[in-house]
Amino acid sequence: MLRLSDRRLMFKEVSEMSDNKSTENKGTAAKDNEEKRVGVFVCECGLNIGGVVNTKAVADYIGTLPGVKVTSVNKFTCSDSGQADIQAKIKEHNLNRVVVAACSPKTHEPTFRACIEQMGLNQYFLEFVNIRDHCSWIHMWEKEKATEKAKDLVRMGVERSKLLEPLQASEVPVTDKALVIGAGVAGMQSALDLADMGFQVYLVEKEPSIGGRMARFDKVFPTNDCSICILGPKMVEVARNKNIKIMSYSEVKAVDGYVGNFNVKIEHKPRYLDVAKCTGCAKCSEVCPVEVPYDFNEGFGTRKAIYVPFPQAVPLRALIDKENCINCKACAKACASGAINYDMQTSYTDLNVGVIIGAVGFKTYDPEPRHDFGYGLYDNIITAMEFERLLNAAGPTGGHVVRPSDCKEPIRVGFVNCVGSRDKNTNIYCSGVCCMYTIKNAQLLKEKRPETDHTVMYIDIRTPFRAYEESYNRSRNLGVKFLRGRPVEVKEDPVTKNIKVRVEDTLAGEMRNLEFDLLVLATGIVPNEGIGQIQQLLKLSKAADGLLMEAHPKLKPVDTTIDGVFLAGCASGPKDIPYAVSQGSACAGRATILLKNKKAITEGITAVVNPDVCVGCQVCVPMCPFQAIKFDEKENKANVLKALCKGCGTCVAACPTGALEQSHFKNNQVLAQVKNVFKFQEVAA
């Protein structure tokens, strides 16, 4: 518990806070004596603000506040002329504080910081007031109230600005190594680009082989090239690249540190054989007596308990699935190179990297639990991913699409789009790729066996990118039928095991009863397993749909709110292959800025200890989530390590004596805002 003396100090602090007199810290008061000359720049943002808020009235009112030397209204303050206006007024009125009332600081705070810094002002002398996102846009029909609110918000900003103190952004060194999590096509692209630029890359993949989902596809739209034929060489290129260290069958277990200096713990799951000795000959698989469903083929066909993941796997090495192994040791006898080691343990590697790229991928929606459209109830309903494996020449049936009930090749094939997408009960978003892969799948089967008859049941057909619409037209020309409507009833004929579908043809405006030999569900893209764990390890934000959030949906699509962490591929939303590859390259480009400069600029906002006030109670020490507060036993004072401090202010709020302050969010600065929230209304009343 706190000592009495500490509490007294606290009350002193609080009563000082409540006072209208100067609340400035004695330490800084001396150098902060100069008169505050505030310039206020109100932005109309075209009609975004100006159409609702009476900006002129706001500026007029603010001009009456003490310390405000000049106010100005601009159509677009962020434009060159708007910024020039700020700079001219700084010069003309010798301003030392600038308040910009405009959009969100998330959009333009850096713009205006740079703008005032050019004029020799410390960039932290800018106060940004949000009168668009937090005012004009959400009070669109209450113009007067919005104007009053804008006055209040700007007044809060003005009062706070007078108390702002100069801060210096600090530089941290950047380790010129990168970690890429996930070796799907996006992650591989990032790794290759970074490696080709000369940086050391660690490529961590939780599966035994790199390649990701794309390795399982048969052909890829819109040009229908063989997926593994174009991916395989890339996988080999990754393996061959001297700057890439592949860590397959491994997972990230802990991430510590900050931009430029992340400490990462990687767990290597045991393969139960020596990777250096194994040649991938698969002799062991031949003798293994255990057969289990082959996950790579979506559960169709079997693999052995010791197996090479798939023929093109990189690294081409076997592994033992210990869950199903019966310890007969037949594989050890069969292995010519003596690679088998049943006692292998989980091992760990500690890495130090400067940047992290998360390319953790996706999985397809599983219709089994909800039995969407009868999946899991009737044999002859499969998912598109299962169809993909059946279509594949290296798949369980050698490329013959058969129906599960009797292994006969179907004639009438139905496709249902938007399963697990665009549906309030599952995911509301559009997965973006299902229309195209359904078009492709129908096309491929039609080309293989022209006697087949295909019906695609869709809500909308979405073909937005290059050569997509052409592919759709090609399907139609081939005779694939497109029916706009969602099945309302799916039943199985108990004798023939055919699937009977009742569907409304919404274009013709009539109900149709159709019968198919095989029904294929176009399942959507959902967040991968373990995405939550990665999110927590990297401290990213997750949207309600379970996907990770980018820093800005338009302008920073691969950045995250964590400096030095980037996202590529489906982790941040459904994407097709070209999009995922572009993002992989984009991440590499963004990461290179840090890796090449060998330094990163971090915000100047940290906690600061006033040693004169600190009584060494150590309340703050356990509060810090980043272990940035070290207690100095000799001096009996707390000490903030600036490089580790992220500036959250948890310790500051905990400090009973007020010795800790958060720079840029000091008690007096926040209280200046609090005090001014409701002032205007009182005056007006």
Add this chain to the structure above:
Amino acid sequence: MSTEATAAKPAQGGNGWEPNILAFCCNWCSYAGADLAGVSRFQYPATVKILRVMCSSRVEPAFILKALKDGADGVLIAGCHIGDCHYIDGNKNAEVRINNTRKALAKLGFDKRLRLEWVSASEGLRFSEVIKEFTEEIKNLGQNPVKIDIKPQMNADERRLNASSVRSAANVQGSE
């Protein structure tokens, strides 16, 4: 998120009084959530003012007391969802701190004027709903007694809020 929610014009309010609410929003989730509410045009009462802090755990009991003393009818603290905190577990500290403050305020009958919510950067709609809900709640409570009525009453209330015992109770930190 329905489009109706975006476009719906607010029902014309009754006879004027709308509760003044001060919302402390963390920079990473809730402030961005409020931005998203703006971008999506999810309308909410204009009597809410947002104050940005880096983390919900930065909010000190003193800020809340000061706001209530200065006439805020309600104080909202909004942070990231538990587990999503930009600072690992700052929001957990905030939860303990705000709950303690609420306990202290309960003695004065101000506890219902303090609310803690988790709003993520993607929950623009939720942000506007939270604001609307809290506004309704405060409307039922009525105005902050500190600012209404005659002077002596106001001084008495102010004195009550100034009582050091409240602050000490509110400021007991969540490190235990």
